[in-house]
Amino acid sequence: MPGPVSNVVAIDGPAGAGKSTIGKALAAKLGLEYLDTGAMYRAVTFCAMQRGLNLADTALIGELARSVTLEVGARGVFVDGLDATAAIRTPEVTAAVSQVAANSEVRAEMRERQRAWAATRGGGVIEGRDIGSVVFPDAELKLYLTASPRTRAERRVAEAGGDVDEIERSIAARDHHDSSRSDSPLVMPDGSIVVDTTGMGIAAVLAYIEGLMTSERAEQG
Numbered sequence: 598m599p600g601p602v603s604n605v606v607a608i609d610g611p612a613g614a615g616k617s618t619i620g621k622a623l624a625a626k627l628g629l630e631y632l633d634t635g636a637m638y639r640a641v642t643f644c645a646m647q648r649g650l651n652l653a654d655t656a657l658i659g660e661l662a663r664s665v666t667l668e669v670g671a672r673g674v675f676v677d678g679l680d681a682t683a684a685i686r687t688p689e690v691t692a693a694v695s696q697v698a699a700n701s702e703v704r705a706e707m708r709e710r711q712r713a714w715a716a717t718r719g720g721g722v723i724e725g726r727d728i729g730s731v732v733f734p735d736a737e738l739k740l741y742l743t744a745s746p747r748t749r750a751e752r753r754v755a756e757a758g759g760d761v762d763e764i765e766r767s768i769a770a771r772d773h774h775d776s777s778r779s780d781s782p783l784v785m786p787d788g789s790i791v792v793d794t795t796g797m798g799i800a801a802v803l804a805y806i807e808g809l810m811t812s813e814r815a816e817q818g
């Protein structure tokens with residue numbers, strides 16, 4: 598297993614809190630690469646559904662996670678070489694992904710791939726649900742982004758359309774599943790800085806985080 602990697606910014610939080618938008622912008626500012634780990638869980642879920650596998654068969658889905666070729670990056674998401682960038686975002690995959698993300702065999706494999714990704718690049722901005730708590734507990738900076746359930750649902754509607762009440766319910770169900778699973782549940786990691794983005798635009802959130810980083814650096818002398 599690769600050792601601790603410096604230069605890791607870990608961003609965790611519930612669905613729709615702004616992790617991807619902020620993560621990408623922060624990575625660009627810091628000159629680091631960005632990794633969306635949710636896309637990895639989505640890609641495994643998509644691949645399993647496409648092959649008609651039983652998602653409840655943890656050993657089978659674990660084996661799939663270990664054998665599938667995944668590429669998650671600026672070019673998009675590729676599953677065994679095929680472009681699945683849009684296919685991993687369908688409501689069907691979104692509804693099923695929490696079940697796959699609760700599978701410990703899948704998590705163990707994704708965790709190792711995420712650590713290897715960062716080791717190869719000398720760090721990065723990495724976004725997910727267990728990044729500051731489990732995957733990179735020694736990250737230089739840990740952010741926990743959140744926002745009110747309504748705000749999060751409204752952001753999803755602005756991005757992809759849909760009924761706001763229905764989306765708020767489905768986000769709440771997924772958050773509950775992700776926060777209550779036994780393996781690496783969504784938590785506020787020790788040492789994380791909580792940023793509530795309700796009522797804040799992207800520029801304001803970024804400015805706030807940059808301010809935090811500047812004052813942390815000043816404190817460290």
Ligand code: DC
Pocket residue numbers: 612634635636638639694695698699724725726727728771775
């Ligand atoms: O961020 P997202 O909505 O694309 O994530 C999809 C799912 O993957 C989410 O419901 C929880 C899960 N996930 C996880 O369990 N651990 C991560 N590090 C990232 C995502």
